[in-house]
Amino acid sequence: MKAxxxxxxxxxxxxxxxxxxxxxxxxxxxxxxxxxxxxxLPYGTKSHRTIERYTLQMGELLQRCEPKLIVxxxxxxxxxxxxxxxxxxxxxxxxxxxxxxxxxAEQPGPVGIIGTLATVSSGAYEAAIxxxxxxxxxxxxxxxxxxxxxxxxxxxxxxxxxxxxxxxxQLPFEAKTVVLGCTHxxxxxxxxxxxxxxxxxxxxxxxTAKAVDRLLQGSISYRTASARGELRVQLTDASSRLxxxxxxxxxxxxxxxxxxxx
Amino acid sequence: MKAxxxxxxxxxxxxxxxxxxxxxxxxxxxxxxxxxxxxxLPYGTKSHRTIERYTLQMGELLQRCEPKLIVxxxxxxxxxxxxxxxxxxxxxxxxxxxxxxxxxAEQPGPVGIIGTLATVSSGAYEAAIxxxxxxxxxxxxxxxxxxxxxxxxxxxxxxxxxxxxxxxxQLPFEAKTVVLGCTHxxxxxxxxxxxxxxxxxxxxxxxTAKAVDRLLQGSISYRTASARGELRVQLTDASSRLxxxxxxxxxxxxxxxxxxxx
Numbered sequence: 234m235k236a237x238x239x240x241x242x243x244x245x246x247x248x249x250x251x252x253x254x255x256x257x258x259x260x261x262x263x264x265x266x267x268x269x270x271x272x273x274l275p276y277g278t279k280s281h282r283t284i285e286r287y288t289l290q291m292g293e294l295l296q297r298c299e300p301k302l303i304v305x306x307x308x309x310x311x312x313x314x315x316x317x318x319x320x321x322x323x324x325x326x327x328x329x330x331x332x333x334x335x336x337x338a339e340q341p342g343p344v345g346i347i348g349t350l351a352t353v354s355s356g357a358y359e360a361a362i363x364x365x366x367x368x369x370x371x372x373x374x375x376x377x378x379x380x381x382x383x384x385x386x387x388x389x390x391x392x393x394x395x396x397x398x399x400x401x402x403q404l405p406f407e408a409k410t411v412v413l414g415c416t417h418x419x420x421x422x423x424x425x426x427x428x429x430x431x432x433x434x435x436x437x438x439x440x441t442a443k444a445v446d447r448l449l450q451g452s453i454s455y456r457t458a459s460a461r462g463e464l465r466v467q468l469t470d471a472s473s474r475l476x477x478x479x480x481x482x483x484x485x486x487x488x489x490x491x492x493x494x495x
Numbered sequence: 496m497k498a499x500x501x502x503x504x505x506x507x508x509x510x511x512x513x514x515x516x517x518x519x520x521x522x523x524x525x526x527x528x529x530x531x532x533x534x535x536l537p538y539g540t541k542s543h544r545t546i547e548r549y550t551l552q553m554g555e556l557l558q559r560c561e562p563k564l565i566v567x568x569x570x571x572x573x574x575x576x577x578x579x580x581x582x583x584x585x586x587x588x589x590x591x592x593x594x595x596x597x598x599x600a601e602q603p604g605p606v607g608i609i610g611t612l613a614t615v616s617s618g619a620y621e622a623a624i625x626x627x628x629x630x631x632x633x634x635x636x637x638x639x640x641x642x643x644x645x646x647x648x649x650x651x652x653x654x655x656x657x658x659x660x661x662x663x664x665q666l667p668f669e670a671k672t673v674v675l676g677c678t679h680x681x682x683x684x685x686x687x688x689x690x691x692x693x694x695x696x697x698x699x700x701x702x703t704a705k706a707v708d709r710l711l712q713g714s715i716s717y718r719t720a721s722a723r724g725e726l727r728v729q730l731t732d733a734s735s736r737l738x739x740x741x742x743x744x745x746x747x748x749x750x751x752x753x754x755x756x757x
Contacts, residue, residue, distance in 0.1 A: 272535070273534070278536075280732050351734070384540075385640055392654065470545040471542060474540065
């Protein structure tokens with residue numbers, strides 16, 4: 234890994250900006266290139282075959298910026314496209330499932346997973362958690378409305394609370410640890426926590442940022458520049474609403490957005 | 496228009512199956528080819544440029560079945576892609592906006608439009624209604640959560656009622672006629688009507704089926720076979736959930752689905 238190359242981060246849309254936010258805090262000196270497939274989002278309702286194909290295309294597009302590492306900052310794409318992209322990518326590729334699963338496996342007792350339809354139906358979290366703890370009891374719930382709710386921005390809202398409660402009530406009481414298996418979900422954390430107080434929430438994006446930190450440390454390929462790294466944002470489609478939502482997810486202004494047509 | 500050719504119906508996903516349902520009832524002898532762009536749905540959050548490009552690609556794909564007529568059974572694609580497709584298509588193309596607008600213009604008093612972000616921001620309904628009645632007072636509200644709610648199938652549900660009420664309350668009381676400016680919305684009609692009883696709802700899909708009937712009648716290109724016409728369903732992606740949702744929208748079994756990769 235060449236230290237002065239950027240980290241490439243790809244997502245099906247803008248949810249992965251929560252991972253960028255975590256990376257910018259943890260590794261402020263790194264240059265980041267974010268690529269969001271907003272022309273085809275969401276991936277969470279699509280088939281394995283299509284998600285895998287899209288993941289490979291996005292990985293190829295990211296190669297234009299010669300990344301030292303690619304982070305798939307999308308649970309759905311990680312669940313369905315990670316092995317295929319790892320098999321062809323000239324640089325290392327990590328997804329958000331393995332770090333989230335590792336963090337969940339370390340916690341005592343049964344674990345809950347909430348995610349998109351495609352993530353939950355893949356069984357990727359179950360497989361990854363059981364590699365660490367074969368006896369772990371795992372309960373998964375698909376929550377198709379949470380992504381559109383997060384994008385609509387109805388935070389701190391009784392309707393959002395009702396929807397979160399309905400999904401979370403499908404998890405047994407004993408599951409005190411719940412993985413936020415979609416990078417949109419951290420923006421709904423206040424609501425989720427109101428519906429299930431005392432839960433240990435695992436933010437898959439946050440633990441992935443920590444995994445990136447460890448990986449770079451191990452290979453001594455930290456960027457050594459003292460200046461704050463640059464963030465380039467590329468999207469396959471730029472609608473007027475995206476900037477507004479993007480600012481919220483990134484927790485800083487999104488800046489200029491390049492449109493990369495696919 | 497050659498009578499024995501099918502009618503091609505295209506939608507961004509499966510919402511247009513409500514238009515197919517109406518066409519099958521009104522024109523049972525016609526062969527129908529339905530093409531849903533499920534690999535890239537929804538269109539309602541995307542930009543004009545991208546929606547127009549997708550609409551042209553879908554129109555081109557439909558030409559493989561040599562349709563006598565293409566119906567864009569999607570409000571968003573009609574709002575952004577109809578003129579471009581009409582300009583290049585070898586067969587006539589009609590969208591759902593014009594029939595819905597005409598029906599709305601005929602009603603007395605102010606009119607409300609509910610639709611996706613892209614449909615509402617296009618101003619296509621306003622422009623089309625004002626071609627019939629330049630003085631019409633029109634109020635539009637984007638309802639981003641209604642498509643995912645319809646796909647989640649939470650009908651007859653207090654959460655759905657709350658969400659419908661929040662959107663509909665943005666329309667002034669005087670708007671007694673409201674256009675369902677998205678082909679998903681008829682499946683939520685019970686909930687919408689509970690929130691705004693006494694409203695005259697215009698189902699853009701239903702009035703479009705009637706417009707197709709009039710168009711075929713005018714050109715004497717009805718299919719004369721006495722047998723019930725065939726329905727072919729083609730999707731650009733087939734996830735496991737689609738059949739279930741599709742059956743609900745079509746109100747009959749979806750049958751075999753062909754996957755056409757784009």
